[in-house]
Amino acid sequence: MLKNFETMLNEYARLCVKVGINLQQGQPLVISAPIEGVDFVRLVAKNAYELGASEVHVNWNDEVLTKLKYENAPMEVFENFPKWFADGQVDFAKKNAGFLSISAQDPELLKSIDPKKIATYNKSASLALKEFRNYTMNDINAWCVVSIPTKSWAKRVFPDVSEDEAVEKLWAAIFNATRMDLKDPIKAWENHIETLIKKSDFLNKNDFKSLHYTSSNGTDLVVELPNDHIWVSGGSTNAKDTYFVANMPTEEVFTMPLKTGVNGHVYSTKPLNYGGKLIDDFKLTFKDGKVVDFDAKVGKEVLTDLLSIDDGAKYLGEVALVPFASPISESNIVFMNTLFDENASCHFAFGKAYPTNIKGGEKMSDEELEANGVNNSLTHVDFMIGSPDMSIVGTRKDGEKIQIFKNGNWAF
Incomplete structure (x- = not known):
């Protein structure tokens, strides 16, 4: 058992609601969590009520039931996402709820499942939750994604030790990544x-016009940025002017690309866990913003389905800079969990851009966003492209070139 584990666990739960959500008096909190994390969820709820939450509602999920459903339910079940759930999320959003998601899925949970079922579910869920996601992607409501170990996930990350030791090692890695092992985490x-x-x-x-990515692995990509783009760091401010931190851990500074302004080749550097299946060792070729060719040594069919959700899925919606010398990267652990792996590596995202990454974007209609070069899609999926020798050179509107990243780290 880790030293002072119970104390650190309670402090972590408090950090999630006090810093992550920054919960305010009288505000509801909605938690999405695996049933294996019931003890931690109870701690989060306790701390939320102590901070003045009016209500704590939990959406539970269970890997065993999820897999049984995919193995046995007919395709039409996956074609029809439950409207009552989507309506419930919107109802809480309208009440100014904070949304805490606990991400802890076995990265190979659905390895044996028909990818068409997974793709069908992902698309129906994206359609049904479109209204709700406007509340989070426009930062109208505070939201935060955190993680806790589950036995299945821990064993994927640390396969050579016992289940109990794997869970303990993953807790230690999570506490390190979230700065919980420091004297005063907040x-x-x-x-x-x-x-x-x-x-x-x-x-x-510096208001860069474009970024040029190069790496010895073959990455050679130019990403244009739209006029009035905004770089956002660790936290955001919601519609109630409350500052929150959407990802814990977070090491990134991010913006959006110009939808039609991405050209060249990029190679992935970490596996992507998408819907319970892994996509790994993949290459993408972009022309005028669109993926025009791709390949993957692992999970090509899954990547094909991801890029086929809608036309916007073939374009990028996020450009994120993360130094290779981050605590997560230096741990040399591949978490197979995007929350962690994206904060160990520069990354992009397929699909929808955050409207908050362009001046006045949160007030623009879909048509206005499109006119300003902002990508729209039912999906938003991060994938990692950072490497130890990555170079990123920014070109300003006046033509001056500035080294932003050198040898995988900040150059300024």
Whole structure:
């Protein structure tokens, strides 16, 4: 057992609601969590009520039941996402709820499942939850994604030790990544966010027209940025002017690309866990923003389905900069969980862009966003492309070139 584990666990639960959601008096909290995490969820609820939550509602999920459903239910079940659930999420959003998601899925849970069922479900869920996701992707409501170990996930990350030891090692890695092993985690997070804000301020001040990515693995990609794009760091401000941190951990500073302005080749550097299946070692070729060719050594059929959700899935919606010398990267652990792996590596995202990454975007209609070069899609899926020797050179509107990343890390 980790030293002072129970104390750290309670502090982690408090960090999730106090810093992650930044829960306010009288605000509801909605938690999505695996049933294996019931003890942690109870701690989160306890801390939420102590901070003044009006209500804590939990959406439970269970890997065993999920797999049984995929193995036995007919295709039409996956074609029809439950409207009552989508309506419930929107109802809580309208009540200014904060949304805490606990991401802890076995990365190979659905390895043996027909990919068409997974693709069908992902599309129907995206359609049904479109209204709800407008509340989170426009930062109208505070939201946060965190993780806890589950036995199945821990054994995927640490396959050579016992189940109990794997869980303990994953807890230690999560506590390290979220700064819970420091003397004053909340103060450490305040300092960390301040550092990220300085990076985003520099990028916004220079107002880059494009970024050129190169790496010895073959990546050679130019990403144009739209006029009035905004770089955002660790946290955001919701419609009630409350500052929250959407991902814990977070090491990224991110913006959006110009939808039609991505050209060249890029190679993935970490596996992508998508809907319980892994996609790994893949290459993408872009022309005028669109994926025109791709290949994957692992999970090509899954990648094909991902890119086929709608036309916008073939374009990028996010450009995120993460130094290779981040605590997560230096742990040398491949988590097979996007929340962690994306914060160990520069990454992009297929699909929908965050409207908050362009000036006034949260008030624009879909047509206005499209006119400003902002990608729209039913999906938003991050994938990792950072490497130890990655170079990123930014070109300003006046033509001046500035080294942003050198040897995988910040150059300024």
